[in-house]
Amino acid sequence: MGTHVIKMPDIGEGIAEVELAQWHVKVGDLVVEDQVLADVMTDKAMVDIPSPVHGKVLSLGGQPGEVMAVGSILISIEVEGAGNLKASDQLVKEPAPIKEAAPAAVAPKVEAAPVLESKPVAACRPAPQAPVARDADERPLASPAVRKHALDLGIQLRLVQGSGPAGRILHEDLDTYLAQGTQNARSGSTPSGYAERHDEEQIPVIGMRRKIAQRMQEATQRAAHFSYVEEIDVTAVEELRAHLNEKHGATRGKLTLLPFLVRALVVALRDFPQINARYDDEAQVITRHGAVHVGVATQSDVGLMVPVVRHAEARSLWDSAAEIARLATAARSGKAARDELSGSTITLTSLGALGGIVSTPVLNLPEVAIVGVNKIVERPMVIKGQVVIRKMMNLSSSFDHRVVDGMDAALFIQAIRGLLEQPASLFVE
Incomplete structure (x- = not known):
């Protein structure tokens, strides 16, 4: 087995650095060729970074919201064969596996379908499991639409098991959670229209939302x-x-x-x-x-x-x-x-x-x-x-x-x- 290093590509137009907007994989995931690994944001557009190989994710090179230089190590993947890791790459300290950060306010993308062959393929989506409990400060992965749907249903996302990529919570996971019954329902604490609420949500301003904020502020100031x-x-x-x-x-x-x-x-x-x-x-x-x-x-x-x-x-x-x-x-x-x-x-x-x-x-x-x-x-x-x-x-x-x-x-x-x-x-x- 070898290591295939993917570096932050040169997007063109003289861009020297880009913002890492969102990961679509996590350490330990199996990926296939052409599967989208990450989204990066330039001054003009969101760009997909696909995988050129089949393999297993070893490490991620940054957190969503981090500005990374072109040519820096984006992700390392374990592959069959020798890989492409060079001595010069080994001089660059590989980042330790990172905890999945809060997702940017961007739409989830459809990943490439697994290829039926002997090479490693993307893991099949697991069946939804029973409700789980996360730490109170842990923000599970979910799209804005899913978060709104959960809010309308009175569901606490930290209790829902996600079946999407990287544990992302999908609409069908909310349906399964309701069908199976939840810990809140059993304890009689399901929020009602008149119940006091004390929850809050912190959303990092990264990716496209950061670019929009910067451009609007610049326009009104200049x-x-x-x-x-x-x-x-x-x-x-x-x-x-x-x-x-x-x-x-x-x-x-x-x-x-x-x-x-x-x-x-x-x-x-x-x-x-x-x-x-x-x-x-x-x-x-x-x-x-x-x-x-x-x-x-x-x-x-x-x-x-x-x-x-x-x-x-x-x-x-x-x-x-x-x-x-x-x-x-x-x-x-x-x-x-x-x-x-x-x-x-x-x-x-x-x-x-x-x-x-x-x-x-x-x-x-x-x-x-x-x-x-x-x-x-x-x-x-x-x-x-x-x-x-x-x-x-x-x-x-x-x-x-x-x-x-x-x-x-x-x-x-x-x-x-x-x-x-x-x-x-x-x-x-």
Whole structure:
């Protein structure tokens, strides 16, 4: 038997160090080739680190949240044969096996299926066992969704046996726990809706959540934010959208409102090039872009991500719709490439049906504008002396006052309003 050492890979783009976000294995686990071992976080994206070999995990090279240099030892695996451990590697002190740390707020990933061959394969998932008791300060592995489900059910996760990788607690483990009966139930101490609660949970700010926090803090500290809110009558554009979906939806795909908003941005920016810009405040240089690369803020299990619809100025409604859907799926599944998450010149953010009445979006530096979409509501409006029901929506947008004057911001949003209220003008060249 030999030892195969996996070092922190060179992610590219001159990155010298990355953050270890999450382990998917622990010491003693059997792993197979291509199985995801860990997630690491760069400034731009989450990256999977797969295993190039079959074998048994001997040691882990860091804790989640630790920043590791490219080339440092990430993990050591016992393999058949000589392995790849070199004398130079042996000079590096191997870290002692570490206790599994609290998981980052990231989505669990599906591991590679075991390969049916004579080489070591991943251990089969054990059958759920009877309730177990952990130390009061021990935080079991579980995804945020499982933690919320357990909270709703009144289950203490430290009493649940996990059957997932590295002992992770799954939804089915909660079902098994309830079916078997729990120690809390037998003692009559199951929390009720009116019972006092004294539990608390500490969640380390690491991985994607740390990057989001850093970027939001940097944006609010460096840019001079100001917001502008305008009400838009979207009745006509919604009627057009419904008509196009009825006529072409089966062959070209369904349209949401987002492609129309992207088109409105493209047309309005022709008259406001100072808003389709990026500001390098260290070099004191403003770069105005002819291309409109629209970042579309997307909520995923690992946090807010901003995939980029490149060259929106050259896309039709359906082309934009397809690209938005593709990028959103990639971002939510953790498969978005690094270059798909960078390079935007202006950002569009929407909470959909939860969009509220007004919001104050934070700039996506180094951009100087972000357009926020609030929810559509039906309201009585007075038009030509008559009270009629119209579909209304607010745009809540933020700008960098160091670059964009208030009058220009207002005129820009008014231009978008005019385009959406008279949607035929979106396509007049």
